[in-house]
Amino acid sequence: xxxxxxxxxxxxxxxxxxxxxxxxxxxxxxxxxxxxxxxxxxxxxxxxxxxxxxxxxxxxxxxxxxxxxxxxxxxxxxxxxxxxxxxxxxxxxxxxxxxxxxxxxxxxxxxxxxxxxxxxxxxxxxxxxxxxxxxxxxxxxxxxxxxxxxxxxxxxxxxxxxxxxxxxxxxxxxxxxxxxxxxxxxxxxxxxxxxxxxxxxxxxxxxxxxxxxxxxxxxxxxxxxxxxxxxxxxxxxxxxxxxxxxxxxxxxxxxxxxxxxxxxxxxxxxxxxxxxxxxxxxxxxxxxxxxxxxxxxxxxxxxxxxxxxxxxxxxxxxxxxxxxxxxxxxxxxxxxxxxxxxxxxxxxxxxxxxxxxxxxxxxxxxxxxxxxxxxxxxxxxxxxxxxxxxxxxxxxxxxxxxxxxxxxxxxxxxxxxxxxxxxxxxxxxxxxxxxxxxxxxxxxxxxxxxxxxxxxxxxxxxxxxxxxxxxxxxxxxxxxxxxxxxxxxxxxxxxxxxxxxxxxxxxxxxxxxxxxxxxxxxxxxxxxxxxxxxxxxxxxxxxxxxxxxxxxxxxxxxxxxxxxxxxxxxxxxxxxxxxxxxxxxxxxxxxxxxxxxxxxxxxxxxxxxxxxxxxxxxxxxxxxxxxxxxxxxxxxxxxxxxxxxxxxxxxxxxxxxxxxxxxxxxxxxxxxxxxxxxxxxxxxxxxxxxxxxxxxxxxxxxxxxxxxxxxxxxxxxxxxxxxxxxx
DNA sequence: ACTGTAGTGATTTTT
DNA sequence: TCACTACAGT
Numbered sequence: 032x033x034x035x036x037x038x039x040x041x042x043x044x045x046x047x048x049x050x051x052x053x054x055x056x057x058x059x060x061x062x063x064x065x066x067x068x069x070x071x072x073x074x075x076x077x078x079x080x081x082x083x084x085x086x087x088x089x090x091x092x093x094x095x096x097x098x099x100x101x102x103x104x105x106x107x108x109x110x111x112x113x114x115x116x117x118x119x120x121x122x123x124x125x126x127x128x129x130x131x132x133x134x135x136x137x138x139x140x141x142x143x144x145x146x147x148x149x150x151x152x153x154x155x156x157x158x159x160x161x162x163x164x165x166x167x168x169x170x171x172x173x174x175x176x177x178x179x180x181x182x183x184x185x186x187x188x189x190x191x192x193x194x195x196x197x198x199x200x201x202x203x204x205x206x207x208x209x210x211x212x213x214x215x216x217x218x219x220x221x222x223x224x225x226x227x228x229x230x231x232x233x234x235x236x237x238x239x240x241x242x243x244x245x246x247x248x249x250x251x252x253x254x255x256x257x258x259x260x261x262x263x264x265x266x267x268x269x270x271x272x273x274x275x276x277x278x279x280x281x282x283x284x285x286x287x288x289x290x291x292x293x294x295x296x297x298x299x300x301x302x303x304x305x306x307x308x309x310x311x312x313x314x315x316x317x318x319x320x321x322x323x324x325x326x327x328x329x330x331x332x333x334x335x336x337x338x339x340x341x342x343x344x345x346x347x348x349x350x351x352x353x354x355x356x357x358x359x360x361x362x363x364x365x366x367x368x369x370x371x372x373x374x375x376x377x378x379x380x381x382x383x384x385x386x387x388x389x390x391x392x393x394x395x396x397x398x399x400x401x402x403x404x405x406x407x408x409x410x411x412x413x414x415x416x417x418x419x420x421x422x423x424x425x426x427x428x429x430x431x432x433x434x435x436x437x438x439x440x441x442x443x444x445x446x447x448x449x450x451x452x453x454x455x456x457x458x459x460x461x462x463x464x465x466x467x468x469x470x471x472x473x474x475x476x477x478x479x480x481x482x483x484x485x486x487x488x489x490x491x492x493x494x495x496x497x498x499x500x501x502x503x504x505x506x507x508x509x510x511x512x513x514x515x516x517x518x519x520x521x522x523x524x525x526x527x528x529x530x531x532x533x534x535x536x537x538x539x540x541x542x543x544x545x546x547x548x549x550x551x552x553x554x555x556x557x558x559x560x561x562x563x564x565x566x567x568x569x570x571x572x573x574x575x576x577x578x579x580x581x582x583x584x585x586x587x588x589x590x591x592x593x594x595x596x597x598x599x600x601x602x603x604x605x606x607x608x609x610x611x612x613x614x615x616x617x618x619x620x621x622x623x624x625x626x627x628x629x630x631x632x633x634x635x636x637x638x639x640x641x642x643x644x645x646x647x648x649x650x651x652x653x654x655x656x657x658x659x660x661x662x663x664x665x666x667x668x669x670x671x672x673x674x675x676x677x678x679x680x681x682x683x684x685x686x687x688x689x690x691x692x693x694x695x696x697x698x699x700x701x702x703x704x705x706x707x708x709x710x711x712x713x714x715x716x717x718x719x720x721x722x723x724x725x726x727x728x729x730x731x732x733x734x735x736x737x738x739x740x741x742x743x744x745x746x747x748x749x750x751x752x753x754x755x756x757x758x
Numbered sequence: 759a760c761t762g763t764a765g766t767g768a769t770t771t772t773t
Numbered sequence: 774t775c776a777c778t779a780c781a782g783t
Contacts, residue, residue: 092772093772093773094772094773095772095773096772097772120772120773121772121773122772122773123773144773146773147771147773165778165779166766221773222773224773225773253772256772285770286770286771286772288769288770288771289770289771289772387769387770388768388769388770389769389770390768390769390775410771447759449759451759571773572773573773574773590769590770590771591770592769592770592771592772593770593771593772595772596772611769612769614769614770615769616769617769617770626770630770651774652768652774653767653768653774653775654774654775655774
C-alpha cells in the first residue's frame with residue numbers, strides 16, 4: 032500500500048508519532064508544532080498501514096470546532112468520508128452513548144440537555160425552595176460546587192453529610208435536591224453527561240466489553256485539559272484492551288479552574304502501560320525571537336515535563352513593548368500600529384488583539400471605532416444562548432418532552448399570558464409535593480380546578496397552545512415547525528412590541544433560527560430519532576458561533592483563553608500588568624500563578640511574525656484608578672528579544688522642579704518650569720531602564736516626562752517631555 | 759405587569 | 774464604573 036501521501040512533509044518526530052505501533056503513546060506537542068497534523072495523519076496511518084477499519088477509531092476533542100476540523104482533514108487526506116468513525120467531543124460522545132443506551136443509563140428516552148443557563152436557574156429555584164438566603168448562598172457558587180463534584184465523579188450520595196461543616200452540608204442538600212429535580216424532569220447537565228457515561232462502564236460490564244472489542248485505538252486531543260471524570264472514562268474504556276494516543280502540551284494547560292487536571296498527562300505514563308513518548312518541539316509558526324521569549328517565560332514554571340521549542344525560521348523582529356500612561360493611550364497605540372500595518376497592505380484578519388479579561392475589550396473597541404477599523408469580537412453570547420432563541424427552543428423542547436421543567440419555566444408566561452408568579456409557585460409546590468413534573472402539576476390543577484378562575488383559564492390556554500402546536504407540526508419539516516412555533520407561540524409578536532432596535536434584532540435572530548433549521552442535517556444516528564430532538568440536542572451541545580461570519584476583513588479581538596489553538600501574523604497582547612495579568616486573584620497561589628504564566632505562553636506563541644506587548648500604567652477599573660507596574664512575565668523575557676517603544680521627546684532641555692512628597696499618590700498643581708505644563712491630579716511613575724517615567728494629565732493636557740532624581744532626592748530633574756493630545 | 763431604584767459585585771468559560 | 778438583579782410601587 033502506498034502511504035507516501037501520509038508520510039510526506041512530516042519531520043522526524045512527527046513521522047515517529049504518526050507511524051508509532053498500535054500501542055499507547057503520549058505525544059507532547061508544543062505550540063505550533065503540527066499537533067493536529069500528527070493526529071490526522073496518525074488516523075490515516077492506522078487505517079491504511081495498520082489495517083484498522085474507520086469503525087475501530089475513536090477520536091476525542093474538547094470543542095466541536097476541533098472535531099469538525101479533524102474530520103474534515105481526515106477526509107481530505109484519505110479522500111473518503113466515513114461516518115462509522117467516532118470523532119467528537121467528550122460531551123458529544125457521552126451524549127451519543129447515553130442516547131443509545133438510555134435504558135442502561137436509567138434515563139428516559141427523550142432526556143434533554145440542561146445548559147449552563149438552565150442549570151443556574153434551576154439551582155436558584157431549588158435554593159429558594161430550601162429557604163437559602165441568596166446573598167449567603169450565591170447560586171453561582173452552588174452550581175460551581177455541584178459541577179466540581181460531578182467532575183470528580185462524586186454524586187450527592189457519595190458525600191457523607193455527617194462529615195463536614197455547615198457549608199458542605201448545605202451544598203450537599205442542594206445537590207441532592209438538584210439531582211432529584213433533574214431526574215424528575217429528565218434533564219441532564221453537561222457534567223452529568225460525562226458522569227453517566229462513566230457509570231455506564233461501571234455498571235454495565237457487558238457494554239464496556241462491547242466497546243472494548245469495537246475500538247482498536249483511541250486518540251485524544253488536548254489531553255492536558257481532561258478532568259478527572261474524562262480521564263477515568265478513557266481509562267476504564269481502554270483497560271488493557273485498547274491502546275491510546277494522547278496528544279497534549281502541559282505548558283498550554285489553562286483550564287485548571289474548570290477542573291482540568293494537568294497531572295493527567297503525567298498520570299498517563301503510570302496508568303497506561305509503557306507508552307511511547309514523542310516530543311514535537313520544532314515550531315513552524317513563530318520567529319525565533321518570539322519563540323525564545325516564550326521559552327524564557329515558561330521556563331519559570333516548576334515541574335514541567337520539559338520541552339523546548341525551536342525553529343529553523345528567521346530571527347524576525349523584536350517584540351515591541353509599549354507602556355501607555357493609561358488604557359486610552361494604550362488603545363491609541365494599538366490602533367495606530369494597526370492602521371500603519373493595514374496601510375502597508377496587511378489583512379486585518381491577520382491581526383489579533385488578545386486580552387486577559389473581557390472587560391478590556393471595550394476601550395479597544397472604542398478606539399477601533401473612532402478610527403473606522405472593522406473588528407470582530409470572539410466569545411460573548413453565542414447564537415443558541417440568546418434569550419429569544421432559548422425561548423423558541425424551549426417551546427420546541429416542550430414538543431419533545433412535556434416534563435422539561437426548565438422549558439416550562441422559561442416560556443409558560445413568555446409572551447405574557449396572565450400566568451403570574453403566584454400560579455407558577457402553586458404549580459411548583461404541587462410538583463414538589465407529588466414528585467411530578469410541572470407539566471403534570473399544571474394539568475392536575477386544571478383538571479381539579481385548584482386555581483382561581485382567571486389563572487385556571489390562562490393555564491388552560493397555555494396547555495391548549497402547546498397541544499395545538501404539537502398537533503399542527505406533526506407532519507412538518509423542521510424549518511416549517513420552527514416557523515410555526517415562533518409565530519403561533521406569539522414570540523414574534525412579543526418582540527415586535529418591544530421598543531428600540533432590540534426587538535427587531537431579536538426577530539431577525541428568530542428568523543435566523545428558521546434558516547438554521549432549514550440547513551440542518553441530522554446526524555445519521557444508528558437508530559431512528561426525531562429530527563427535532565436531534566436538532567435540540569445539537570443546539571445544546573454546540574452553541575454555535577457568537578456572530579455570523581462577516582465577510583468584511585476585520586481585526587480579531589478575544590481573550591487569551593479563546594485564542595488557544597489559533598495563530599495570527601501580528602498579535603497585540605494588551606493589559607500585561609501586575610494585577611491584571613497575572614490576575615490579582617491568581618497571584619497568591621503558586622499553582623494558579625503558573626497557570627497564568629502558561630496563559631502568557633499561549634498568548635506569545637499565537638504570534639507568527641510580530642508581537643506587541645502593551646500595558647497601561649494607570650487604568651480605570653470598577654470606577655477607580657489603579658496604578659500598575661509591568662507584569663512579572665514581561666520581566667521574564669530577556670531584554671535581547673524586546674524593544675521598548677517610548678514617546679519621543681520634543682524638548683530635551685533639563686529643567687527641574689520640586690519633588691512631591693508622595694510620588695505615587697496624586698498630587699496637585701506642580702508647574703514644570705519652562706514647559707507650560709502643570710501637573711494635574713494624577714501622577715504615576717514606573718521604573719524602566721535609566722530613569723523614572725512620570726505621566727501627567729491635567730488642565731486638558733497630558734504629558735509624559737522622563738525624569739531623574741537629583742542627588743539630594745528632593746528635586747526631580749526633567750530630562751525631556753512630550754506633549755500628547757488633549758484628553 | 760411594567761418601571762424605577764437601590765444594592766451588589768466584578769477572571770478565564772471548550773461543553 | 775457599569776451592568777445586572779431584586780423588589781417596591783404604580
